[in-house]
Amino acid sequence: MRLKRIIRRIYRWFSRLSLQNKLVFLYTTLFMIPVLLLVFVLSHEFYENVISDTIRDNEYSIEMEKIQVQKNIEAMRESAQTLISDKNMIQFVSDRRDKDVDELIEFQNNHIDTKEQQLVNPLIDYTQFYIDDPDLIEMWPLLFRESRINEKPWYDKVLEHNGTEVWWLKKEDYGLLTNIPDENPKISLFREVMDSHNNHLGIIEISMLQRNFFPKMYSPIPDGQSEIFIINQQDEVFTNPANNFLREHKFKRKQYDELFQRLTKDKTDSFIYNNHNVPYLIVSTVIDELNMKMVNVISLEKIDTETRKVRYLTFIIAIVLLIILSTLTYVITSLLLKKMxxxxxxxxxxxxxxxxxxxxxxxxxxxxxxxxxxxxxxxxxxxxxxxxxxxxxxxxxxxxxxxxTQIDSHFLYNTLENIKMMAEIEGKYEISDALTSLGAMMRYNIKWKNEFVVISEEITQIKHYVAIMNLRLDRELDLDIVIPDELLSQEILKLSLQPIVENAIKHGIEPRETNTKGKIIVNAYREGQSVFVEIIDNGVGMDENQLMQINNKIVHDDNHEVQRQSGNGIGLKNVHNRIILFYGKEFGLQVNSKKGEYTSVIIKLPYLLIRGANEHV
CATH class of the missing domain: 1.10.8 (Helicase, Ruva Protein; domain 3)
Incomplete structure (x- = not known):
């Protein structure tokens, strides 16, 4: 309702404007609408294209990082498998007896040093084998007692995996010999090792610096507008300490939790995230081997600012053009409307x-x-x-x-009524009934308030007409009405059936030479959205030539020529023309006949019921 009131007020305001001001308003409005739409579409398309390029570039970048990570995973797995597959090593550490010094020195020189050379990989920081033997003589930097690590947070988790690999991100590490914290974060591969009898032997640890494992995450950011971080299985965030992008953009625990929910719920590789009214592009990928997610956060603030600048600049240009156009329109319309x-x-x-x-x-x-x-x-x-x-x-x-004329018509009705009363007094009931029918017909014909009536009213008129004709023909006519109740309220043109009945009596029944009674049947039926009214007589009928002539006369285009002709087609022609005039050329009359048997006139009308009509037959 409020919107309607606003629209009415705008309409009243616009209606009070002069034609000149209306033209200026319309010209400027018609100019501004496409300009605004164009600005919106172009700026939106520009923004979407830039976002698409940014998504594509960063998805490619993070996929390349993922490929490098997978190579590092394979390198660490290969080192672990090399150590586990060394039967001499496994046999030596599985032997719990006391070993003499010569045996230990020989194993150190001939096997430990050789194994170190086999495990040399410039990217791997260290490889350590923790043996479940409290009496083990440790051989640095490879063999250590398992008791050194049984308090580590990853120790129980490795044992739970029963020999399958466990990956662990370390924010800091402590040297086993020095116990000095190493601030360089690492990623470690842990595997439980079993002896030949499938008993727990120890745990292997292969560690690599995170800057080597995630090279792009630890690379300098060219524009300082993005940063890559890792989410481990415990939803802990690991970032490059040297990068300040996330801290400067106020990414705290709340923001990380929101990102975790989006990454878990949407399961999409990229989406837009708003933090403190600044849009960020989030591109992520899952490292299945580590069960970790790598996420790249890219600031879209610069792109958004450039888009707004383009939009504002276009608006300013449009406003300047609007002012120029309004001035020119006002001057030109003043000249054009001077005569008006x-x-x-x-x-x-x-x-x-x-x-x-x-x-x-x-x-x-x-x-x-x-x-x-x-x-x-x-x-x-x-x-x-x-x-x-x-x-x-x-x-x-x-x-x-x-x-x-009005007085004359009332005088005529009163005179007929007086004659009717005199006939009833004299016992001339046939004359009285005929006068009643004649009076009803006259009232029906003179009382012309509308072109349309219902079929029931036309049927009543036909009954009056047949009653009068029976008085003249000594009751030689029978009238049968076969119309469904639902069609008694069908719309029909007034006085469209009587001319057809009159034509049937005059040219069909009266010329007969037989002594049988004349019969007229009026029926109606519906087919789809059309109603057909059929009037059949048992008169003399027509041969094919006469039937063709009468149908041609009905549909003849020259009304004046037809009116000058005589015969039984004039009344039918008038009814046909009225039906076409009110309902269209697809409706009208058609005559069918057979010589010596019958004549049928079919009226086609649209199915139109007059609701609330008084149905009486």
């Missing part, structure tokens, strides 16, 4: 009663044409005023004639 304002002044003079005003407007444009027509109208008005006095006198005479 002059014509309005002349019309005001005519409105005040001066019909002799001189309209001095020349030219060939629309307003000049309007002025010419206005001058012609003034001449006709003056001529009409001159004729008004004469027509006023004629009008009085017409009113008197109309009153006389």
């Amino acid at each position: 304002y002059k014509l309005i002044e002349n019309m005001k003079q005519v409105e005040q009663g001066d019909f002799t005003v001189k309209i001095d407007i020349d030219g060939r444009d629309e307003f000049s044409t309007l002025a010419i027509h206005f001058r012609n109208m003034l001449r006709k008005i003056n001529q009409l005023i001159a004729d008004a006095v004469h027509k006023q006198a004629v009008s009085k005479d017409t009113e008197l004639r109309a009153l006389k």
